[in-house]
Amino acid sequence: MARPKEFDPDEVLDRALELFWERGYEATSMADLIQHLGIGRASLYATYGNKHELYLKALDRYLLKQDPSPLEFLSRPGPALPLVRALVERYAQECACDGNRRGCMVVNAAIERLPGDRLVARRVELAWDGLEAALAAALHRAQVQGELAPEKDPRSLARFLLVFLQGLRVVSKAPSDPKRILDAAKEALSLLA
Numbered sequence: 001m002a003r004p005k006e007f008d009p010d011e012v013l014d015r016a017l018e019l020f021w022e023r024g025y026e027a028t029s030m031a032d033l034i035q036h037l038g039i040g041r042a043s044l045y046a047t048y049g050n051k052h053e054l055y056l057k058a059l060d061r062y063l064l065k066q067d068p069s070p071l072e073f074l075s076r077p078g079p080a081l082p083l084v085r086a087l088v089e090r091y092a093q094e095c096a097c098d099g100n101r102r103g104c105m106v107v108n109a110a111i112e113r114l115p116g117d118r119l120v121a122r123r124v125e126l127a128w129d130g131l132e133a134a135l136a137a138a139l140h141r142a143q144v145q146g147e148l149a150p151e152k153d154p155r156s157l158a159r160f161l162l163v164f165l166q167g168l169r170v171v172s173k174a175p176s177d178p179k180r181i182l183d184a185a186k187e188a189l190s191l192l193a
Helices: 009-023 030-037 041-048 051-065 070-074 081-096 105-113 118-144 154-171 178-190
Strands: none
Touching (some): 009 051, 009 105, 070 118, 081 154
8 A cells, every 4th residue: 555645746846846947957966856855765756757757847837837827818808919018018027027037947948958858848849839829819819909000920920029038038047237128128019019
């Protein structure tokens, strides 16, 4: 008969997520995980698998915990262009105010683990594809509602915004004047006029 777990697997996974997000994959050792999570090596392996499997579970958890998710946010009823603008502004504010300079775990994973880690690459690509599709749908809706000029290409604008937003997250990792990010966001928003 299996012994009941003496820890909450979700709470431990949240702590693993925080550690990987703060340090990254390579800089987090198994010893670090065991110490930080407060569980034994055997329990860690039995519950989550090896370090890479735990990292993937933590990355999946990060993607699920976004509240509201950009996809949900952009799907809200009503005028669509203000939602797109608000999302860009939200990213810019988060990036400009990230005093810990943790950035986005998905962007961090892309920078650290790609192109060599195909399982991380799949998650990153799915996340970015989802954001691009949500942006394109919202921009198309904005165009249909007369909020976005007819000559604008919603798909191209969505691709630009995806790349721009992920770039903001990269720039926010370095110590710099928050105005750099906020000014860039203002310029990006001018394309939506």
